[in-house]
Amino acid sequence: MILRRVLDCARLDTSGKHRFFVTCARGTEGALRRELASMRIAGAKGERGGVRFEGPLPMAMGVCLHARVAVRVLLEIATFDAGDADSLYAGARAVDWRSWLDARSTLAVDASVRDTPTLQHSGYAALKVKDAVVDALRDRLGARPDVDPKRPDVSIVLHLAAGRAGLFLDLAGEPLHRRGYRVAMTEAPLKETLAAAVLALGGVEADRPFVDPMAGSGTLAIEHALAARGIAPGLRRRFGFERWPVVTGGGALEAAWGRLRAEAEAAAEAPRAALPPIVCGDLSPEAVGAARRNASAAAVDDDLTFEVADVARLERRWPTGTVCTNPPYGERMGGEGGAGALHALYAAMGRAFQRLGGWSVVVLSGNPAFSRALPGKPRVSHRLWNGPLEVRLLRYEIGPAKVAR
Numbered sequence: 033m034i035l036r037r038v039l040d041c042a043r044l045d046t047s048g049k050h051r052f053f054v055t056c057a058r059g060t061e062g063a064l065r066r067e068l069a070s071m072r073i074a075g076a077k078g079e080r081g082g083v084r085f086e087g088p089l090p091m092a093m094g095v096c097l098h099a100r101v102a103v104r105v106l107l108e109i110a111t112f113d114a115g116d117a118d119s120l121y122a123g124a125r126a127v128d129w130r131s132w133l134d135a136r137s138t139l140a141v142d143a144s145v146r147d148t149p150t151l152q153h154s155g156y157a158a159l160k161v162k163d164a165v166v167d168a169l170r171d172r173l174g175a176r177p178d179v180d181p182k183r184p185d186v187s188i189v190l191h192l193a194a195g196r197a198g199l200f201l202d203l204a205g206e207p208l209h210r211r212g213y214r215v216a217m218t219e220a221p222l223k224e225t226l227a228a229a230v231l232a233l234g235g236v237e238a239d240r241p242f243v244d245p246m247a248g249s250g251t252l253a254i255e256h257a258l259a260a261r262g263i264a265p266g267l268r269r270r271f272g273f274e275r276w277p278v279v280t281g282g283g284a285l286e287a288a289w290g291r292l293r294a295e296a297e298a299a300a301e302a303p304r305a306a307l308p309p310i311v312c313g314d315l316s317p318e319a320v321g322a323a324r325r326n327a328s329a330a331a332v333d334d335d336l337t338f339e340v341a342d343v344a345r346l347e348r349r350w351p352t353g354t355v356c357t358n359p360p361y362g363e364r365m366g367g368e369g370g371a372g373a374l375h376a377l378y379a380a381m382g383r384a385f386q387r388l389g390g391w392s393v394v395v396l397s398g399n400p401a402f403s404r405a406l407p408g409k410p411r412v413s414h415r416l417w418n419g420p421l422e423v424r425l426l427r428y429e430i431g432p433a434k435v436a437r
Contacts, residue, residue: 059416100228110127114192117150213254214329224251234425254326315343390430
């Protein structure tokens with residue numbers, strides 16, 4: 033119902049359709065495309081690294097607010113030939129930037145450049161675009177905006193490939209994995225958007241007990257609770273587009289965004305039935321404390337049970353459920369001793385998981401040794417990337433426990 037209203041708000045926009053590219057972690061494009069389809073966004077097309085679609089601006093605002101797998105939502109402003117620095121400057125200066133910036137705005141430009149021999153340095157290409165934008169606005173407004181590389185009002189993105197430039201605006205202003213609830217950290221935390229993709233691609237059901245026995249800072253359990261509660265992942269943060277002149281002018285776009293936020297807040301506060309058990313455990317008391325603080329910041333701490341526990345002692349407490357976890361990959365364990373400890377951990381996990389007859393086990397595995405510790409073939413084996421690391425999302429169905437004779 034909430035996502036249907038996203039489209040209702042979109043009809044308030046009288047500025048017509050725009051082109052958008054929604055980025056995501058490699059390997060999660062299918063999950064993102066299905067997520068956008070669930071928002072009734074028609075014609076979304078998956079590409080490497082993301083999904084394209086066309087629609088009015090409030091539709092993309094809704095994606096920023098509701099999408100769990102998306103990393104960035106980019107609004108296409110212009111495309112043009114830019115074989116050298118002069119043509120890049122001219123193309124960027126020809127854009128009418130007044131809908132997106134005014135003299136009080138701050139901006140930053142991020143550039144990626146490839147296959148353009150005369151423009152090989154991304155920093156220089158970004159500088160040319162920045163100069164073009166501020167010069168164009170100075171000519172039209174009599175004043176120029178300032179640059180703020182840390183927290184700009186408007187984040188401009190340049191993609192330059194084979195002499196063809198694309199200029200985009202980042203609607204969120206910073207990656208969407210920054211939900212706003214991570215107030216406590218542990219070593220190598222899983223990004224929230226990748227955790228959401230693990231849940232989606234792993235087929236984790238909201239109506240079954242959920243256990244993460246190696247929870248770290250609690251990201252998987254928190255994302256599971258947010259999804260089960262229907263809480264918009266972007267509800268506790270602000271977005272760059274909220275500072276754009278076209279949105280802050282008191283017109284239909286501002287009204288559409290206000291309605292989107294209000295409906296998401298109402299949905300988050302609506303009374304719901306109690307969720308099945310969600311257990312957030314770890315051997316480290318410090319990690320469990322961090323998970324508790326993060327869950328409190330996300331307002332789902334009442335839905336979670338926190339335990340200091342050893343994965344090797346995991347038991348079958350309910351007839352059915354899902355274990356979902358992101359165990360160590362071993363890249364931080366040096367030497368033979370480290371490898372031996374990792375293999376011992378995997379073996380202990382394998383023995384524990386085999387005790388969970390009737391359960392599903394979903395693991396984000398960054399080491400092939402894990403699959404050798406759990407007998408049987410995974411029902412799902414999906415290649416993903418956790419930052420630069422290639423990993424595997426594995427889902428196993430644990431058969432009934434064998435009866436000793």
